[in-house]
Amino acid sequence: MSTFKTLDDLDPDQRVLVRLDLNSPVEDGEVQDNRRFERHAETVRELAEAGHRVVLMAHQGRPGDDDFVSLDQHADILAEHVGRDVSFVADTDGDDAIEAIESLASGEILLLENTRMCEDELPEEHPDDKAKTEFVQTLAPLFDAYVNDAYSAAHRSHASLVGFPLELPAYAGRVMQTEYEANSAIATREFDGQVTMVVGGTKATDVIDVMNNLGEKVDRFLLGGIAGELFLRAAGHDVGFDVDDADLFDDQWEENHETIESLIEERGDQISLAADLAYEGPEGGRAEVSVEDIDEKDRSYLDIGSDTVAEYEPVIHDSEAVFVKGALGLFEDERFSNGTVGVLRAIAETECFSVVGGGDTSRAIEMYGLDEDDFGHVSIAGGAYIRALTGASLVGVEVLERN
Numbered sequence: 176m177s178t179f180k181t182l183d184d185l186d187p188d189q190r191v192l193v194r195l196d197l198n199s200p201v202e203d204g205e206v207q208d209n210r211r212f213e214r215h216a217e218t219v220r221e222l223a224e225a226g227h228r229v230v231l232m233a234h235q236g237r238p239g240d241d242d243f244v245s246l247d248q249h250a251d252i253l254a255e256h257v258g259r260d261v262s263f264v265a266d267t268d269g270d271d272a273i274e275a276i277e278s279l280a281s282g283e284i285l286l287l288e289n290t291r292m293c294e295d296e297l298p299e300e301h302p303d304d305k306a307k308t309e310f311v312q313t314l315a316p317l318f319d320a321y322v323n324d325a326y327s328a329a330h331r332s333h334a335s336l337v338g339f340p341l342e343l344p345a346y347a348g349r350v351m352q353t354e355y356e357a358n359s360a361i362a363t364r365e366f367d368g369q370v371t372m373v374v375g376g377t378k379a380t381d382v383i384d385v386m387n388n389l390g391e392k393v394d395r396f397l398l399g400g401i402a403g404e405l406f407l408r409a410a411g412h413d414v415g416f417d418v419d420d421a422d423l424f425d426d427q428w429e430e431n432h433e434t435i436e437s438l439i440e441e442r443g444d445q446i447s448l449a450a451d452l453a454y455e456g457p458e459g460g461r462a463e464v465s466v467e468d469i470d471e472k473d474r475s476y477l478d479i480g481s482d483t484v485a486e487y488e489p490v491i492h493d494s495e496a497v498f499v500k501g502a503l504g505l506f507e508d509e510r511f512s513n514g515t516v517g518v519l520r521a522i523a524e525t526e527c528f529s530v531v532g533g534g535d536t537s538r539a540i541e542m543y544g545l546d547e548d549d550f551g552h553v554s555i556a557g558g559a560y561i562r563a564l565t566g567a568s569l570v571g572v573e574v575l576e577r578n
């Protein structure tokens with residue numbers, strides 16, 4: 176269980192500085208609405224309805240990237256979800272920001288400009304150093320309390336995440352609380368029955384780190400995606416090679432094949448690999464082949480096959496807890512969604528405790544009309560979720576606990 180304070184511990188009528196993670200996809204300059212707004216809106220609404228003065232901080236993109244934009248659109252999107260006005264000031268800690276903060280009334284909400292537009296925010300430094308920055312020293316005296324709701328950015332030692340909690344009484348927001356508890360569950364909770372982990376996606380190191388950290392906690396690992404193909408290659412099949420212009424496999428193989436081979440040797444009886452794979456057939460449709468029948472390295476595979484889905488489903492139905500990290504195929508293309516969606520559907524049908532994480536993978540839930548309520552927890556974190564699964568600490572959480 177967490178050892179940080181939560182909104183339940185907050186005194187009434189506070190001037191609260193709240194860190195959210197509203198980092199979102201930006202298409203043609205337009206910020207895309209997504210789960211992060213909906214989730215953080217609950218924390219913001221609770222604070223405003225309780226009559227606190229609510230000042231919000233968040234970041235968007237990284238300097239130099241196309242998605243490094245102002246938060247003005249974020250204020251409008253968030254306001255829709257909160258059901259209250261969210262005013263915006265295009266300043267982080269200058270006179271305009273201070274004036275807007277000081278003129279806020281009870282129950283009002285203000286969003287400050289992209290924290291990464293303040294030069295003190297970004298360099299990754301020790302929390303004690305971040306606390307001494309001008310950014311923190313200017314704003315902290317204007318507040319009674321700091322709330323960190325940005326679990327998905329809690330692996331970054333940035334001023335808005337680790338500096339303020341050393342200067343103000345600090346609390347976890349509702350998103351921070353829920354994410355922390357669900358994502359740490361696999362490491363901290365004891366389950367009576369079978370614990371299954373579905374691992375796929377594009378990064379072999381994620382899968383390796385998860386297996387190394389959770390090998391004793393998880394009964395079955397169901398593999399797919401690019402990572403699953405590298406395991407199939409290590410098991411002696413002619414898949415998981417770069418063909419055409421792909422550069423997904425060979426570099427990862429060079430770096431990781433020894434670890435993958437030893438994992439297969441040590442944990443072979445816990446690991447399920449695909450028995451068949453799907454690819455784009457000559458007519459452009461989905462075609463499938465049994466892994467045993469593949470004898471040429473001439474094709475990209477884009478999903479696990481139907482026989483594999485049929486093998487994975489009953490494993491999930493028999494599970495007490497299922498954790499998902501990474502997609503089992505290129506689900507964004509409907510032809511190659513069967514693996515990811517089949518497994519998610521099996522989880523939704525099962526009365527198990529479940530957590531689905533990974534920014535990309537969790538998008539499959541709404542994309543294919545699954546009901547989020549049928550899952551225990553759908554994480555809005557990517558990097559922070561994988562850190563939780565691999566046992567790495569989150570500096571933003573550590574600082575809250577220290578407070």
Ligand SMILES: Nc1ncnc2c1ncn2[C@@H]1O[C@H](COP(=O)(O)OP(=O)(O)O)[C@@H](O)[C@H]1O
Binds near residue numbers: 399478507534535536
């Ligand atoms: N066989 C495959 N070929 C190409 N892309 C794949 C394949 N399998 C999975 N993917 C891609 O993996 C992505 C998710 O991987 P990853 O970035 O590791 O996960 P997440 O962002 O969910 O943590 C999905 O967008 C999916 O398209």
Ligand SMILES: O=C(OP(=O)(O)O)[C@H](O)COP(=O)(O)O
Binds near residue numbers: 328
């Ligand atoms: O979206 C985020 O991370 P994620 O893509 O790992 O979920 C966070 O906002 C952190 O952003 P950053 O990786 O630019 O520090």
